[in-house]
Amino acid sequence: PQALVDDTEDVSLDFGNEEELAFRKAKIRHPLATFFHLFFRVSAILTYVCCDWFSRSFVGCFVTVLVLLSLDFWSVKNVTGRLMVGLRWWNQIDEDGKSHWIFEARKVSPNNIAATEAEARIFWLGLIICPMIWIVFFFSTLFSLKLKWLALVIAGISLQAANLYGYILCKMGGESDLSKATASFLPQAVFQTACSGDFQKPGLEGLEIHQR
Template sequence: MMRVDSNDDDVSLFDAEEDASARKSRIKHPVASFFHLFFRVSAVLVYLLCEWLSSSFIAGMVAIILLLSCDFWTVKNITGRLMVGLRWWNQVDDDGKSQWVFESRKGRGRNPPSNSESRIFWLGLIICPIIWVILAFSTLISFKIKWLAVVLMGVVLQGANLYGYVRCKVGSRTSLKNMATSYLGQQFLKQTLSNQGDS
């Protein structure tokens, strides 16, 4: 009889571990995940298709800037906090000095972000600014100068969110330059040690 109870305990512990791993990979905030990608992808698609959809430059420009603004606000204020537990903002002190604040949720907490949401967040956050930079170069090469301001707006707004969240992830006190230098130094040391081991 005792043996049956212990098997039941083993099964329940095993199921709990499966439930925990399923919770890690499950998307907890599907609406936030959808809008994290919707505004970003829509802005790029409207830019690429606006000459075919409408002959009005002003209508295309306004639509793209509205989508980029909605994306900036949504990512900065909602999806970063919900999907990865990060947020950043600017506050003005009593002295009138502007101070940037970068925060990350400490530890695992009671509601840790899922791996799927984290992957969606970071892929969307990194890939779209790269697309806007490519579009900026293609705008310069193809001499579509009237679109340059719109493309630069995409680079600036999405680049600002990328910079803010990278600072949140790395830590507000750590300089990105120091982090990059440290990483390159570690890679050089590993390469040197592996070359010495081979010879």
């Protein structure tokens, strides 16, 4: 009888890599941080749009939106970016009055995943879309001549654009020279106030730090 030749190959099944890939795509490891990444900025937008329905006090609405914007700026800059995408930035002024950008990025290793795809997608979508909404508010306020809201809208654009700009530079590793051209357009007071003191203390383990 003719011998049967077994030409099949043993294939090792690496379920660990498949599980890790599925984990990175779907898992949200920091649900609380993910919630507050969107909560403050969405609440500020909804409060601005609906404040006339709930209150006739301009000062009350102005202060409420400004507080929400400030909470959003601090939480995104110091907490959610560090947890959701492993990035952190700050801008400090030296003794000579020069502005320096400092960036932190968590080193990625098999045992230390910087971010899942779901968290990263939520982080960047929230970071990009909300400033665009405030830009729309700026033009609508300007064309409708509701100039009393203009200062609040500009504050919203400045605070959220500052976070977006900082994280874009941080994502690129601080290698872009755009900072010199763009920093002058962002209110210096925002950086000196919001980026000073405790905000400048590193809070990540295993960091790659870049300074310009």
